Amino acid sequence: MRNGLNHNGLNQDEAHRIREERDSRYDGHLFIAITTTGIYCKPSCPSRHAKPENVRFFDSCEEAERAGFRACLRCKPRAENGDAVLVKAVTRYIEAHRDEPVTLADLSAAAGMSPFHLQRTFKKATGVTPKAWMRNERLRKFQSSLRTAASVTDAVYEAGFAASSRAYENAQQKLGMKPGAWRKGGEGSNIAYTVAPTEFGYLLAAATERGICCVMLGDSAAEVEAEFQKDFARAERRRDEKLSLLVDQILVLITASGPSPHLPVDVRATAFQQRVWDYLRAIPRGETRSYSQVAADLDQPTATRAVARACATNPVALVVPCHRVVGANGSLTGYRWGVERKRNLLERERA
Numbered sequence: 421m422r423n424g425l426n427h428n429g430l431n432q433d434e435a436h437r438i439r440e441e442r443d444s445r446y447d448g449h450l451f452i453a454i455t456t457t458g459i460y461c462k463p464s465c466p467s468r469h470a471k472p473e474n475v476r477f478f479d480s481c482e483e484a485e486r487a488g489f490r491a492c493l494r495c496k497p498r499a500e501n502g503d504a505v506l507v508k509a510v511t512r513y514i515e516a517h518r519d520e521p522v523t524l525a526d527l528s529a530a531a532g533m534s535p536f537h538l539q540r541t542f543k544k545a546t547g548v549t550p551k552a553w554m555r556n557e558r559l560r561k562f563q564s565s566l567r568t569a570a571s572v573t574d575a576v577y578e579a580g581f582a583a584s585s586r587a588y589e590n591a592q593q594k595l596g597m598k599p600g601a602w603r604k605g606g607e608g609s610n611i612a613y614t615v616a617p618t619e620f621g622y623l624l625a626a627a628t629e630r631g632i633c634c635v636m637l638g639d640s641a642a643e644v645e646a647e648f649q650k651d652f653a654r655a656e657r658r659r660d661e662k663l664s665l666l667v668d669q670i671l672v673l674i675t676a677s678g679p680s681p682h683l684p685v686d687v688r689a690t691a692f693q694q695r696v697w698d699y700l701r702a703i704p705r706g707e708t709r710s711y712s713q714v715a716a717d718l719d720q721p722t723a724t725r726a727v728a729r730a731c732a733t734n735p736v737a738l739v740v741p742c743h744r745v746v747g748a749n750g751s752l753t754g755y756r757w758g759v760e761r762k763r764n765l766l767e768r769e770r771a
């Protein structure tokens with residue numbers, strides 16, 4: 421511990437508090453040596469405490485050992501190697517800065533090593549880059565927020581995508597929409613959207629505060645944005661890159677192998693469309709149904725064409741998986757976003 425401070429910025433008082441409380445959060449970051457026994461421990465070691473005057477603190481096992489101390493056999497402070505310590509420090513830093521964009525440069529400055537070395541060490545220990553780790557963490561948090569948050573955008577912001585609490589307040593105001601406010605062209609509603617390239621082409625995802633209102637696919641960003649503007653001509657549209665998280669969630673519906681996230685939807689629907697779309701959402705990934713099968717399952721065996729129409733007018737591609745409905749002989753019938761894309765989606769789901 422140089423100049424009374426170690427690399428975590430701990431002073432002696434804090435170090436003593438950590439020792440007193442056996443604060444395991446500092447395992448791997450702070451090492452406590454006992455001058456009377458010649459042993460050093462990690463903070464969480466359950467061994468009896470020595471008198472404060474017989475205690476010395478170190479930043480690393482190496483320093484403690486250079487000073488002549490041996491690792492405690494009970495808490496095995498050496499068990500955590502340097503890589504694990506780094507991973508812990510990095511993940512703790514990310515957690516503490518959850519509301520800010522954290523770059524690799526920030527992490528490397530905080531860890532005191534080159535971005536290259538940090539990235540390589542982190543990846544070796546965890547299997548993913550720090551960036552991928554942050555993304556996974558946010559997705560995980562987003563999924564759990566979705567279950568409790570009042571709206572999709574709340575969940576996005578709760579997951580740590582807000583630049584500040586002010587952005588959160590703005591989002592609340594700007595995205596606010598009274599129930600039943602869906603009118604032609606989205607008049608009177610505020611919609612946030614984003615466009616991202618995906619393996620299925622450019623995907624545009626848009627949401628009100630209540631849920632996803634539009635998902636479109638196309639060959640270019642300009643194409644999907646033009647379609648979106650046409651369908652929501654009278655809505656207040658606002659591009660918000662934070663919604664890229666929604667794109668990830670939507671893609672999970674197609675590409676993941678585990679359970680699908682339940683994504684709230686905010687769309688205008690007739691009672692019949694609602695029934696068809698609910699049915700479609702229940703078709704498992706990788707399976708298909710024919711239009712006549714859907715009609716029969718809805719106890720409306722003569723409504724095959726109406727089912728086809730409901731599929732064709734689905735405003736939220738992938739979220740309501742209308743691509744899972746095919747012709748009676750299994751042929752890929754029309755798809756608003758192109759038959760080739762429908763084929764790709766079904767192949768990807770079966771893979």
Ligand SMILES: [Zn+2]
Nearest residue numbers: 461465492495
């Ligand atoms: Zn110990």
